[in-house]
Amino acid sequence: MSSTITIVGGGIGGLANAYALATAGHTVRVLERAAEFAEVGAGLQMAPNATRILRQWGLLDAVLERGVVPRRLVFRDAVDGAELTHLDLGADFIERYGAPYVVIHRSDLLDILMQACRRVGVELLPNTRVDDVITSADAAVVVSGAGEFTTDLALAADGLRSTLRGKLSDDQPIASGYVAYRGAFPLSEIDVELDQDALQDVVVYLGPGCHLVQYALRGGDMFNTVAVFKSAAYDRGEEDWGNPDELESAFSGMCPDVRRGLRSLWRTRKWPMYDRSPIPTWVDGRLALTGDAAHPMLQYLAQGACQAIEDAHTLATEAAKTEAAGGLDWDGALRAYQTVRTERTARVQTTARVWGDIWHVDGVARLLRNELFRDRAPNDYKHIDWLYGG
Structure with a gap:
């Protein structure tokens, strides 16, 4: 059973969700407030918890072609330069975790996801500001500069300073x-x-x-x-x-x-x-948070993009489970998504803070x-x- 899904935010998290849901047969549009779908930044580390999913999606080969598979992850003391420890990222590591560790330019990963979305028919609308999402038990209305979109599900992928997160929590970003x-x-x-x-x-x-x-x-x-x-x-x-x-x-x-x-x-x-601090509630009716809108984290574990990709995989998987069990049930899928992902990402967020202190x-x-x-x-x-x- 196909649904219409509107995603607010065209970064890595937004496009990952768009691709996962479109390949599952849903009709997906992505609204991005910037004039183009683009990432500002530099390198990005993709650990095997994300590259396993990219392989399942059929995108890992493109990532490997444009990225680098490093030999080791090395920690050194910045004062004297001495090596402290290292993690070998070679054959044993790949066998243990089922996929490689890859480093890639942010813009390259975003481009791979964007081209993949286009291939599966995702509607990409840049230069589209979203002012509000009005949610109910079985639908959502996304109010934007391009008009109103009535949709079965709205996903807030609008980043660290998400305005839509304010519908579920009054917390603010923490410097x-x-x-x-x-x-x-x-x-x-x-x-x-x-x-x-x-x-x-x-x-x-x-x-x-x-x-x-x-x-x-x-x-x-x-x-x-x-x-x-x-x-x-x-x-x-x-x-x-x-x-x-x-x-x-x-x-x-x-x-x-x-x-x-x-x-x-x-x-x-x-x-x-x-x-931001972890929050237990990501879902309000047919509005759900994802990516940095749900779990912005410090960079010390290099997991921001990885966790966004996990979000996308989990939501699409939970929706497919309900469909296989007798009919698509977004309420059940969203409950399961929230249960699985809030616990997992809270641990990553808090561990990243501790890791930064240790560094x-x-x-x-x-x-x-x-x-x-x-x-x-x-x-x-x-x-x-x-x-x-x-």
Whole structure:
């Protein structure tokens, strides 16, 4: 039984839901307020909990073609540059989790999803602002600049600052006081010499109140860098916090490799880091939250896009289960979706906060963290099985 579904927001979460639901036979439209479907940013890490789903959707080959499968995930101390531990992402890892770890440019993943949506008939409407969703027991009316759309289901995929989330919760985004600077440049434009390890590994440098992440993109033709630091100006309550001068100051005591990494950043834009606290209710009648509108999280587990893809897979799967059991039941599917996803994503959100605290410790706590990391066996998966496993 086919339904009409309207999705508010055309980012990775919105398009993932559109593709999953359209391939299940539903009629889907996506309303995006921007003039085009596009992602601003740089690299994105896709763990096997997401790439397994992309394989099931028939999209993993396209992701592999445009991304990079790194050899290892390496953690180093940002002060002295010493390796603390690593996770081998090769054959044993892939066999254990059923899919590879892939890094890809955000815009490339969005383009793959957008082209896939077009192939299955999803209606994509850019430059369309949504003002409200009026929901009832068996339908929703999406009020937009392009008119009103009556639909069997409305999905709010409108991101961290979702206005539609306000229909279910009065919470607000929470500033972490940390800010990110990013950069993704062709190798020919990188003014530092990169060895093969840098091009084959995802490397994370952990420092007091800061960290740096680097890895290759687009088949090794591009190099991605992210620098994150705690803003002293934020702690002082200043309006202009996280500026480039603070960036330089925050990393001033770090090792030469980290300092050189700062040369590969865009300085004209910053990304203040926010999340929200988990909420237990994502569904109101025929309106449901998804992606960052439901569970915005800090970036330390690299799971934002992965969890949005999990959302899309779960909702489509739960709807299909009801259909197979005797008839499409959106109320039952939405209840199951909310039950499964709120518990899972709450754990990811709260763990990401803790992980960030561990990354950024100083003094005795840094020495203890480093010792614990060094004692970890490279084939010890116990801390990630819950996240990457099936």
